[in-house]
Amino acid sequence: MAWLIQFDPGCIYTDQFLALSTFPAMIDPSLQVLFWVLAVLFIVVGFAGLILPAIPGIPLVFAGLVLLAWAESFAYVGWVTLVLLGVLALASYGVDFLAAAMGAKKFGASARAIWGAAIGTLLGLFFGLPGLVLGPFLGAVIGEFSGKASLKAAAHAGVGATLGLLFGALLKIALAFAMVGVFVLDRLL
Numbered sequence: 001m002a003w004l005i006q007f008d009p010g011c012i013y014t015d016q017f018l019a020l021s022t023f024p025a026m027i028d029p030s031l032q033v034l035f036w037v038l039a040v041l042f043i044v045v046g047f048a049g050l051i052l053p054a055i056p057g058i059p060l061v062f063a064g065l066v067l068l069a070w071a072e073s074f075a076y077v078g079w080v081t082l083v084l085l086g087v088l089a090l091a092s093y094g095v096d097f098l099a100a101a102m103g104a105k106k107f108g109a110s111a112r113a114i115w116g117a118a119i120g121t122l123l124g125l126f127f128g129l130p131g132l133v134l135g136p137f138l139g140a141v142i143g144e145f146s147g148k149a150s151l152k153a154a155a156h157a158g159v160g161a162t163l164g165l166l167f168g169a170l171l172k173i174a175l176a177f178a179m180v181g182v183f184v185l186d187r188l189l
Contacts, residue, residue: 026073035071039064043180050173054128061176062089065183081186085179092175095168096121100136103164109140109157116143117161136161 027035042064049055065085069077100117109117120139124131140161144154 027071032071035067039067039071042067047173047176050169050176052129058089058092058172058176058179061179062086065179068183076187077183078186081182085182088175088179088182092172095171095175096165099164099168099171100140100161101164103167104136104140104157104161106164107156107160108153109160110144110147110149112147113140113143113149113154113157113161116140116146117157117164119143120161121165132165133162136165 026032042060045055046057046060046062046064049057049060051057062085065077066082069082097118100121101114104114104117116139117136118139120135120137120142121132122135123139124133124135127135137158141154141158144157149157
């Protein structure tokens with residue numbers, strides 16, 4: 001077995017070879033602690049942002065999870081998991097618009113009311129929590145009225161859009177918990 005490669009402890013390249021091939025490069029411990037603190041802060045503020053409209057919740061949760069992976073030099077959580085988390089984060093963007101529109105549709109709204117709910121959701125983002133709640137409702141009501149519907153039908157469409165938005169918010173919270181769960185499972189397994 002003497003023909004196998006043996007490392008000479010005195011060779012200056014041995015340490016460099018082992019560092020490059022066996023172990024991931026670790027970051028400075030003080031920087032690592034800073035990354036952990038920032039990551040936890042991002043995740044906590046991100047979860048608050050799932051309820052508060054002015055804070056981008058899911059992007060902050062995603063940024064916090066990426067920062068946690070970076071703090072450990074991506075040794076435990078790799079790019080495949082991060083891509084999956086990114087896809088979940090992107091999916092959450094469509095949830096708000098689709099939920100309000102689908103809620104209106106479920107309550108029998110016309111196509112105009114569904115478009116009105118989607119546009120009302122988009123415009124409501126600029127007016128904080130009242131705009132987020134009233135935007136889809138008013139958009140669906142205006143859309144239904146533009147089709148010459150009755151007040152009852154327009155109000156029904158508005159209620160559907162608002163309930164759809166509520167369902168969308170719950171779905172975004174579930175997506176955020178799923179993102180954290182995927183990260184923790186990948187980290188621990």
